[in-house]
Each structure stands twice: as structure tokens, then as C-alpha cells.
Amino acid sequence: MEGGSGKDSYHRNSGLQAQGFSSVHAAIEQAIASSAPLFLDSSLDVIRIADLGCSHGSNTIQALDFVAREIIRLREQVGDRKPLEIQAIFSDLAINDFNTLFALVRHPQGEPYFFSGVPGSFYGRLFPRSSIHFAMTSYALHYLSKIPESITDKNSPAWNRDSMFVSRSSPPAAIEAFAQQASDDLSIFLHSRAQELVTGGILLLMFPIRLSHELNEADFPFQSLWKDLIQEVKSDLSLSLSLSLSVSLSVCLSLSLSLSLSLCSQHIC
């Protein structure tokens, strides 16, 4: 993600993701209501809400705020509950621009909000056992932990030629390799969260998926754009520079397109 607050930054170019999160507001309200026994427990005084793959834009601030308000609202409806303290946790890879993120936080630190950042991959443990009441991730879980090794091995049936993403010319074994990686990653993600969530806690997963194994044009909305861009860069720059750029562009694309091949049985939220 491009950091900072410039015109190309994620912060300034994440309206689509913000809209996506708004579309699950009702589902979040329902989930919180159905976990009322947890949130209305009279012994509860601190709620921990974590956003995994938060990036550095304002989306994560609004998402955490929405969830916190819903929990507070539920408690207020019932009346005479003691005030809650909210620990709002931003989590992303260590390379995330946490500086920009924390500078965007407008809530005063202190009651009821206490903010913190946790660097690390969500494909592993991030928090102590039974410590999180509401964990969420939006538009991040389609990033694989790594590129499957077999797709770069010329001697493997999964060799994906010069492409680091699933395309219509990918051999079935390459597609299977991406699917297996996504499945392994998701399994690690779920096992980690299972240990971190309190009993009755909520896990909200929002990420792009494909509903079929068939590959069609609609699954590759950016592929021709990327290819044109790479071609343009290649013709403008020296050969060595253009080669390295095309590799890194391909990696980006693989991360966004390999996304959901094996995740088609997963449901949003």
C-alpha cells in the first residue's frame, strides 16, 4: 500500500473499501445483538476490538468506531450498565504506515477509547489467548502469505510461465497451487483467531471471493490494464529496468487476483 496522505496513498484511494464496509453495517449490528450475553455481562469493563490488515487510511478508524458504538448502544438500550472502556487495536504488517494512521486518529486518547497498534502477519498469533471480543478484517484476507513455490519451478506441472498470478493460460496445477496456498493460509488464520477470541466473541471476515472455479473475463478486470501498463513501461525504459518493474507489477497482481480461487466456499461476513 502506498503510505502517507498524498494523492496516490491508500488513505486517499480507498473509498471503494469504505463503501464495502458500510454494506455490512446491518450484519455487524445483528452479530453484536446475537452476542448480547457477552457484551451485556455485568462483570465486563474492557472490550477489545481489533482490525487485522487495517492499512493506514481512515477506513479502519471508522470501522473500529462503528463496532465500538454498536456495542455501547446495545448496553445503553438495556440501561444501568457501568461505562465500558474500549481498546481499539490497529494491526497490520510491520511495513504498514502506522505513523500516518495514528496521526489520523481524531478521538482523544482516553475514556472510553484507548488505541494501540500491533505489527505482524495475521497468518499467525497476534494477541494473547482469549483476549479479543471482536476481531475483523476487510479487504485483506485475499492476500496470500507467499507465492506458491511450484508456480516458479520450470520442472513443475504448476509452472506458471512468466506470470505470477492466475490467468486463463495458467495450467490447472498452478490454479490448484494458488488454491492450496489460500486454503492453508485461511486455516492458519482461523486457528490463530480461535485462540485469541474470548468465548462468544465475534470474527468478521470480509474479502473478495469467486463463486465458481470457472475463469472468465469478469475475474480479470485489471489484467489487460496491467499488461498494457507493463508494455508501456517496457517501451519507455531500458530493458533491465523494465524487466524488474514487470516482475514487481506481476507480484502485485498475483496478490490481488490469486485472491479467492480456493476461497469460493467461504462467505463474506
Ligand SMILES: C[S@@+](CC[C@H](N)C(=O)[O-])C[C@H]1O[C@@H](n2cnc3c(N)ncnc32)[C@H](O)[C@@H]1O
Ligand atoms: C486493501 S488494504 C485493506 C485496508 C482496510 N482493511 C480497508 O478495508 O480499507 C489490505 C491490507 O492488508 C494488509 N495485509 C496483507 N497481508 C497481511 C498479513 N499477512 N497480515 C496482516 N496484514 C496483511 C496489507 O498490508 C494492507 O494494509
